[in-house]
């Protein structure tokens with residue numbers, strides 16, 4: 001069960017957890033990390049930013065990542081929601097569009113799966129102070145893609161969709177473009193996008209193999225947005241068990257190998273996100289999604305999820321005890337946010353977004 005749940009982990013190659021998605025190597029130093037045209041806060045640009053997208057166990061000598069960057073201690077301020085519904089009033093990303101590649105406009109097809117997850121993260125960023133503070137602190141101390149994420153959200157605010165696309169596809173997904181003259185089909189980009197920001201939420205897998213000659217690493221850092229793919233969301237606290245479980249060693253097959261999971265030394269992040277396994281044994285229609293989750297001893301509440309039926313993706317967000325559906329391509333020219341009505345059972349959940357219970 002465990003190895004199905006963490007099927008992306010190649011335990012024998014801890015440096016290469018990117019197993020499924022061809023990505024341009026992001027281990028190279030990227031000098032062009034912060035482009036002022038993204039209108040980032042100038043005061044932040046002088047901070048050192050490391051690209052730790054490929055943060056592995058070996059180079060996991062955590063740099064100057066402060067304790068505060070994980071638990072800001074800042075409480076969410078009560079918001080006056082009587083005036084308006086912030087979910088309904090926030091900008092919505094438009095389906096399709098283009099991005100700039102070597103100065104050329106590349107038109108985009110099948111953006112709905114990327115749009116839906118970005119829109120949900122934007123809602124979380126705009127409504128959950130702890131998440132916003134966390135991503136900002138993370139940017140200041142750790143990763144380039146946190147900076148890119150902040151830039152994306154700023155350009156959501158100002159509805160500069162072409163800039164959102166360019167940052168996402170060029171900077172974060174490093175999307176290969178065979179022919180800039182042809183529209184680019186980016187179907188499948190939800191997964192690529194989650195991979196690009198997966199180091200926002202790391203966990204540790206701790207393995208004790210009784211075979212002293214076994215080389216299995218005792219502690220491996222995993223990234224649930226990339227490494228955890230489950231078919232039954234209600235089993236997450238069992239899969240990520242904080243108690244030792246006896247397994248067969250994945251490397252040497254020794255019985256009585258003990259394995260458990262924990263947060264890293266920085267504690268629990270304010271949000272959690274994981275993809276749902278596709279396939280026949282998936283039980284993940286939206287009715288299967290619990291509202292509350294215990295993840296490594298931390299309580300989380302369902303904030304949103306992406307849903308698909310055949311080829312169209314939408315995003316559902318929970319707000320003040322109601323659900324709303326973002327649909328970037330509802331048949332008309334503009335994206336909509338509408339009141340949720342239950343999807344037919346043919347719809348499957350693709351990705352789940354949780355926020356820490358307050």
Ligand SMILES: [Zn+2]
Nearest residue numbers: 209214249252
């Ligand atoms: Zn072993």
